[in-house]
Amino acid sequence: MFVGCYTADRGDGRGIVALRVDADGTLTPQGEPTPVVSPSFLAWHPTLPVLYAVSETEESEVTAWTVSAEGGLARHGHAETGGADACHVAVDPDGRFLLVTNYSGGSLAVHRLGEDGGILALSDLVPHKRHSISQRQTSPHPHMAKFTPDGVLVVDLGGDVIYRYRVDADGRAIQSAAPVELPPGTGPRHLTRAGECWYVAGELDASVACFDEQWRLLGKVPSTRSAEPAFPSEIAASGDFVYVANRGPDTVAVFNVEGGLPDYVAEVPTGEWPRHLAIVGDRLYVASERSHELAMMTVDPATGIPKAHQVLAVPSPTCVLPPKP
16 A cells, blocks of 8 residues: 655655555564655556556656555656646546646646556646636536546536546547536535546535536535534545545544435544545555645444554555555
């Protein structure tokens, strides 16, 4: 397992931390961190032992790393993303293209990938233009890109919109359908799918929105029952349950989505400012940026409720990348 950590420009980390995952899920640090400037998000190549990291800097770049059997990282090339504050990276299932969302740059970058997983030339840079009503929405802020069987979804916090693209053979991102609009002030950050519905975390209005397969809004529910201001970060699904990390209240909220609309189940405490979470089987990993910790929780398969099992000191964690499937 690998964890990206903000470095001196944004936090106290030193780059990418490698952790051994034992059979019972226990985590053990492996060697020294690999120096990478503020890796805000990590992703695997679909077939090769190659890891990608985006650096959230004023002149962002994406780097590729080959991973040894022991978990060591060797630099495998890099490229500029064409925009500021890159916050997410995704790789297509065929390993042909890599997408980066430039948060402050307000753009989507498309890179070709070589047969060895190396990053080739920037094939497209798509500027977004929409903005919305919040003080944090005076300009576009794409926050996530996700490949789907139908193309690519790009979630834009600044525009209250989800763009729908397809990437053609030349590596150009072409709009494939009208953007999905969310209520003004939602601030969509990340999304996930469970069953026949899509679930979107609204960072600015602390919500979870539910859409059907045709992208019709079925409803929205609060992401937390806490009275404290909340800023949801990651959202993930496993079986009939959806999990949302709530910064501010510092919780993970559990929703049952068997019936489509999210039904609140429970909320469990985390460290301070849970920026990211990941689910692997019956284990939930939570990266709490401001308390400098990574928690491994075990999930009750019947209720979906996680329980803390191990907490490991990790400075300024931003993203958890589970072991390659």
